[in-house]
Ligand SMILES: O=C(O)CCc1cccc(O)c1O
């Protein structure tokens with residue numbers, strides 16, 4: 001078996017509210033390089049760790065982690081709808097192995113996923129059905145959150161199980177780094193928003209359109225330095241990227257959730273998906289980062305990074 005990694009920030013504002021052409025071209029080059037890396041590796045299985053933004057996972061039941069044995073895209077922000085080509089048998093096997101390791105992962109036979117999963121999959125593979133995939137949801141926004149170290153243990157358990165599969169597995173992490181876009185929070189939500197965070201899994205197209213145009217408007221304000229949003233934090237982003245590149249999980253394991261929120265903003269918890277993906281890679285031994293791109297892109301409301309990595313002996 002062999003394993004490779006690609007982690008990338010996502011932003012539904014890509015294509016809807018773009019930065020200047022030179023920045024867009026620079027990101028396009030970085031993403032094209034990542035796609036080339038994935039094509040060269042030619043995975044026969046993709047394990048993707050990604051968050052959700054109250055589209056597929058709501059407070060009706062909010063697991064910390066969930067492995068999907070079937071999954072459908074809700075098609076938020078104009079992204080493709082429809083089923084992912086989930087490798088159900090492998091998903092169920094990985095869930096069993098994760099549970100055996102002592103991490104209480106939930107399972108779903110009907111998972112719904114949003115741009116957190118769909119954007120990297122569409123970008124890296126051109127469709128949701130090009131490669132067999134195991135989707136792994138990591139709760140990164142719905143408080144209360146467990147400690148970040150649990151995502152490392154989840155990733156580590158999955159990486160250990162992957163070693164026995166005899167497959168070519170690409171692990172993907174989707175999200176981060178520092179960013180604090182206007183995702184509602186239950187503790188501060190007025191009743192109608194709390195209702196939506198709990199039960200609102202089927203918004204009308206009009207409700208979706210209104211919500212998404214609010215995100216675009218907020219990104220416009222943020223890019224102009226208005227709106228009172230928490231700034232991006234390139235120094236913190238660099239610190240996290242360096243720790244992951246070095247396999248220095250100890251630098252992150254002991255951090256309280258407040259560290260992520262204070263340094264990177266509420267959505268910075270999305271780096272849990274990167275921690276899980278890097279831990280899955282680390283289960284196959286020492287690794288080396290092959291490419292690492294970073295730029296703070298306020299138009300996309302994101303400290304935006306994309307990395308690729310391989311085990312040392314394969315690099
Ligand atoms: O509409 C939402 O719920 C949030 C959208 C969103 C915006 C910027 C960066 C992200 O990672 C992200 O998810």
Ligand SMILES: [Fe+2]
Pocket residue numbers: 010051053116175176267270
């Ligand atoms: Fe996100």
